Amino acid sequence: MATRDTGTEQLIKDTAKHIFFSEGRLHATTQDIADAAGVNRTLLNYYFRSRDTLFEQVVKEARDEMSDIIDSAFSAELPFKEKLEKLIAVFLDQAMKFPYREMYVVSEFNRSEKVVQDAKKTKLKTFLNEIKIEMESGKIKKMDPRQFCMNLFALMAYPLITSCLNKSLYSINDVEYLKLMKERKQLIFDMIYQ
């Protein structure tokens, strides 16, 4: 049977993503999502059969989106320095849009005993090798390349995960916080690359 695409299925997913990944409301119910999308709750079951299915789809897509971003930066045909700058810029832009997305993916990863695909690992290894080379040429402080990678992602992701707390701690508003986060693109690069 031919199905008309009214975009509602996508709307539901996008709304769920927004609630989960932008607002960080991890415990939102199907009713919450339906309300936010402006549709009837029954429609969620109509399109996704169950909450779990919707949830899985959304998390899988989130994981893929993040994966794509990182992979495309990892595999870019660029000198290491530019590659690094690109990665930071793209990752931070995404993380500003969906500050809780990574946390979500990570916590789902914990629950489900998922394994990272070999293809990803290979790409990561290539990146780790490039880091090693850069270290040998003195462009990066010498250390375990894995530590370098952890540092990089820590510096990028953490301040966005904790944005709410930080805003309160430093008594700053959204606009100012956004400014701080934008400044971090250069700052992170300067911290890890000489």
Next chain:
Amino acid sequence: MATRDTGTEQLIKDTAKHIFFSEGRLHATTQDIADAAGVNRTLLNYYFRSRDTLFEQVVKEARDEMSDIIDSAFSAELPFKEKLEKLIAVFLDQAMKFPYREMYVVSEFNRSEKVVQDAKKTKLKTFLNEIKIEMESGKIKKMDPRQFCMNLFALMAYPLITSCLNKSLYSINDVEYLKLMKERKQLIFDMIYQ
């Protein structure tokens, strides 16, 4: 009425903390906690009246414990360098024990619109000032002291939050990961202090 202390109330709290903060099982039910503690579920209601009460107590204690650790490092009568080393050592030790605790506190902070006490803010400001002085004396790369602080906590907390993912990504076991985390004490210090 005189009450005998059998330690069971504490056992329940400790078990809850372990499940939440060490295992990262954010959605554990009262039954899960009772089972893990080896007691009857009814006892949770007996001691804490409701799940929420238990939950609040545990999160409040977690927040206080973290607060104490950070405050005691912030307020230590030590030169800045040693203060920093102490903070890193103590924070990482704690974070290794309870890798998800901070995440929990942060996500509860998001939900509850909690405000940071002024006393905390004052201590933080003092620390930020010390950072500024250290920057002026050239011991720390010049930047917004708040950025420095965010960097510091990012480098400390993030790799533990993502330990499960990292272990899979880098194909390493618990022992090796622990070794990496211990190495980070020196590594973080070296990254942010010259």
Next chain:
DNA sequence: TTACTATTTAACAAAAGTGTTAAACATAAT
């Protein structure tokens, strides 16, 4: 117009989790 698809409504069933109660049992303190 007809037919088909999308969406809503309402009502209900089923499941999961939580809170309560009363009775029984265990055990340490007096």
Next chain:
DNA sequence: ATTATGTTTAACACTTTTGTTAAATAGTAA
């Protein structure tokens, strides 16, 4: 030995959330 407290058991009520169904309505395409 008695008493008070800690703990278990079982049963049940309540709430929240989810999943299902059938019928009604709206809208679009043929």
